[in-house]
Amino acid sequence: MSYEYSYCAPTGGLPDQNNHARERAVFTNSYAVIPHGVMSDIVVSYLPGWDKTRAWTLARPLTGFAETFAQLIVEVSPGGGSSDPEPDPMAECVLFILAGHVRVTIGARAYELDPGGYVFVAPGDKYTVQNDNDTPATFVWIRKRYEPVPGIDMPESFVTADMEKPPIEMPNTSGYWSTSRFVDPHDLRYDFHVNIVTFLPGGTIPFAETHVMEHGLYVLQGRGVYLLNQDWVEVSEGDFLWLRAFCPQACYAAGRQPFRYLLYKDVNRHAKLELG
Template identity: 55%
Template structure:
């Protein structure tokens, strides 16, 4: 299904009559993985996950984006995992786009639904299960946590978009806003997973060029996005993967809102 707020219609296989032309591209500074690429034949099965498949849409690559991996997970009824994370260094950020499930963390159950967010710190013990009668689909960002001497590990967070404030960017009259699931002033966290919302006609009015890597998954609407030297038309279900310092901007032409899930690495010195 396609939720009006969160695109989730991945899978299937194109017919033999479909043309091969596509906006899929991989360049030195960015990649675009359109929703048409996320078919059944590019899924992965994962150890210790039952009744589950994953679209691994980014992973650390030397000389490209090096800090994170991002999956679209689909867990069928009765599926899940009691050993979901194989790497004790990895923290997790999860955002649900369809269905219902439960994360058990530190002995407590946390129910999930479309719009739910979870952050699980590195080394945290958690399990996942789908006890509902329909599949659940969610984004799972994995990042090797950068430990800082004298700084404690961040706590787990379980919340929902409806419980979070959408902060407008200055001088935009509310047309460009960000929903932050993690406190941006809390330096204990070394990544953020936000939702960015543009009203029709809103823009990023300059070429952002910065150290943060990005994964941008379009949840709703369409826009044209400037990636390095190219303007690319994107729509709900498309994924943009950006290395550090890739120039970027956006024009949301409408007719409806344009929203995407945004990963970025934050709050740490670069490794030398």
């Protein structure tokens, strides 16, 4: 059976007055779930240096919450964008296009990106983002402060796309669980990965992963049931999950579509031996 991939993007607006107030939102000291219905007009942020743009901030470094990264969903209206999007000179980022079309320029080279487009911008590289089309463009923007290591070169910026990275089957899963990797896991220049994880209907993580990596997880497509610490939580496309280091986690795909999510994790660096 063949499946088509899609990428869910929030559209804002306000929920119906008859909706339940709490919906499925959960915030704990080991995980958080921000469902897609929470991404309404009244919680958007407007960012310095960006024109005709609004963003939903899903994670940022905060005591008791995300420690290593910030994650946003950014919506750029026609004619909008930024000629200087990044205020931190040591920041690196990934942009993943969900809807619409944008032009990303890195240095002197411009790239026209459609849904599924993937951009990694290395620390210190200048880039711009522009929407010259007549419909809004929406993308995930994941930012992290780079951790340099003596003797290891800085990473390089690159542009690719979901469809250019065939999913790699996880061992002994018969293709029900696969990962699309955009960076070689053994390349120590990169101190974070943003991959796409795909479960076909019936696919599962059959054990409670418990590990040092922090996660930001944005559901691109489909439905699943996720084990978060000791709770089984239903999630669906457009939802965001944050998992702190060592939070036990597992999942299985539900429904008839592939269950796919964009997964951030910090990698390839020694653990800090002091806080702050």
